Amino acid sequence: GAVVSQHPSRVICKSGTSVKIECRSLDFQATTMFWYRQFPKQSLMLMATSNEGSKATYEQGVEKDKFLINHASLTLSTLTVTSAHPEDSSFYICSARDLGTGGEVETQYFGPGTRLLVL
Amino acid sequence: GQNIDQPTEMTATEGAIVQINCTYQTSGFNGLFWYQQHAGEAPTFLSYNVLDGLEEKGRFSSFLSRSKGYSYLLLKELQMKDSASYLCAAMDSNYQLIWGAGTKLIIKP
Numbered sequence: 001g002a003v004v005s006q007h008p009s010r011v012i013c014k015s016g017t018s019v020k021i022e023c024r025s026l027d028f029q030a031t032t033m034f035w036y037r038q039f040p041k042q043s044l045m046l047m048a049t050s051n052e053g054s055k056a057t058y059e060q061g062v063e064k065d066k067f068l069i070n071h072a073s074l075t076l077s078t079l080t081v082t083s084a085h086p087e088d089s090s091f092y093i094c095s096a097r098d099l100g101t102g103g104e105v106e107t108q109y110f111g112p113g114t115r116l117l118v119l
Numbered sequence: 120g121q122n123i124d125q126p127t128e129m130t131a132t133e134g135a136i137v138q139i140n141c142t143y144q145t146s147g148f149n150g151l152f153w154y155q156q157h158a159g160e161a162p163t164f165l166s167y168n169v170l171d172g173l174e175e176k177g178r179f180s181s182f183l184s185r186s187k188g189y190s191y192l193l194l195k196e197l198q199m200k201d202s203a204s205y206l207c208a209a210m211d212s213n214y215q216l217i218w219g220a221g222t223k224l225i226i227k228p
Contacts, residue, residue, distance in 0.1 A: 006161075034216075043206065043220040044162070093161045097214075107152070108216060113161040 002028050002098045006111030013084055014119055021079045021114045023094030029074035030096035034108065035067075038091045050077040084118045091115050121145045123219035125207045130225045131197055139192045139205050139222045147212020151183050151190045154206040156221065162206055165192070194224075202226045 003026040013019050023033055031052045036044040048069055049057040056069035068080040077096075081088055092115075095108040122144045131137040143151065150169040154162035168174055168183035168190060180193040192205055207219040 044218050046215075046218075049215070107164055107167060109164060110154075110161040 002026075002096070002107075002109045004094065004096045004109045004111040006094055006114055008114060009112060010115045010117075012117045012119065015085050016083055019081045019084055019116060021081075021092055021094070021116075023077045023079070023096065023111050025075045025096040025098075025109075028096070028098045030077075030098065031074060032097040033071060033077040034095045034097070035069065035077075035079050036093045036095070038093060038113075044093065047079075081116065084116070086118045089116055089118045121209075121211060121217045123207055123209060123217055125205075125219040125222045127220070128223045128225065130227060131194075133197055133199060133226055133228050135197050136193065136195050137197060137224065139194075139207075139224065141190045141192070141207035141219055143188050143190070143207070143209040143217070143219075145209045145211040145217055148185065149210040149212065149214055151181075152208045152210065152216065153179075153181055153190075153192045154208065156204045156206055158203070165205075197226050199226050199228070 005024045007022045011019055033050040035047045038044050046059050047062045050069045050071040052071045052074050058064045066082055071077040091113050093113040094111045098107050125141045150167055152167050153165040155165050156162040166181035168181050171185055173182045178195045183190045204221040204223050206221045208216040210216055
């Protein structure tokens, strides 16, 4: 399957600082990427849909000024957690939509995730 | 509203067969996905069904009935490494994935 990378894999920061997480599709172009967060023993929660060249679409309850998303190219989307607080500590996972070619089905492939701990 | 239901937890024995069921209600339908997620890791893609019937891929098979809004993931010859959460997700008319809460599968020797 397609490969999606995510960086960093783990980050610890102080309360009040900002953290940037990168999501890259390595072997396909992704016009759409998704950002999820997952708390322990819970399912994925979609935060926002990132579209290349346009503004991200945020899910209800997700603060767009706190979680800044930039989809600057067809292979890169970034999520910046601004003024992070301990309650923002979570597992952040991106996925990229692969539209498929030659009859292959459209699929989402996930990055390995970023574990954020805010002290 | 949109909803995905799957059991919270299942237990099976190494070498046996287990079936994980999933029912869905979505606004439009563009396919049903199964993902495997080991603890502390991101989900990995297992299967995709958009037509009725059974898709077999090695030890794993996935079934879909669109008229019933029902799917299952069948795991054969269970191995200890199959212990994981299995996530069912339906793609709606906007091509968004609607996620189930996941089924934690525990494999016992």
